[in-house]
Amino acid sequence: MTKVRIPGTWSAAVTVISEKLGVRRAAHAAGVGDRTIYKWSDPDMATTPTLAQAAALDRAYVAAGGTSMPLLECYGRMVDPAAAELAACSRALVGDIAGLAKEAGEAVSYSLQASQPGASRMAVLRAMQETQEAAQSIGSLSRRLGAIFRRSAEQRPMMQGNR
The missing domain is CATH 1.10.260 (434 Repressor (Amino-terminal Domain))
Known part of the structure; x- marks a missing residue:
């Protein structure tokens, strides 16, 4: 296992x-x-x-x-527990989720434009930029969730038992 x-x-x-x-x-x-x-x-x-x-x-x-x-x-x-505390804020999590939704929507929109016949290089470049921003938003959301998980684990006593 x-x-x-x-x-x-x-x-x-x-x-x-x-x-x-x-x-x-x-x-x-x-x-x-x-x-x-x-x-x-x-x-x-x-x-x-x-x-x-x-x-x-x-x-x-x-x-x-x-x-x-x-x-x-x-x-x-x-090494930065103060940042971890700040990152664990539930209100900030909601902001990260909203930011991801916005960035993902823009990435899809611009990618659809870039997929059209005769799309300009600028349209493709803009789609690439938007997908990169969406990827960064996913990373931010993932880090925020990890901080919340660790914070909740620290607040609960660990269960001891046989492995």
Whole structure:
């Protein structure tokens, strides 16, 4: 059975990277053995990469076509608790959802215009710009939801029991 990894944690970030790169390539990028990648991706282990190793893994992930830097995002949330508190605000979540709806609608609208016969390069460029803005809105919404999830987990006592 696969262990559940909470999004935004070190183990989840390493798992995302190793799934994209493969364990062997991830280990090579970080300058460690395969077993170390498995340990870093295990939510029951307390071990994590160094900053230099995390940077190397994020760079390799982006070079392989990854669209984010999972370990950098994890580190950023960890070192700025004030930002995490602000990000967890439910009213801000509603704003993010509204922003995503707006950006997605514009991306669809401009993409439909760009799909028409004889569409200008400018129309295609505008569609590309709008889809990029929609993608950024999805990232903002995802980060906000992660902050809310972590905040709610911190406010509830952890259940202890057998694994």
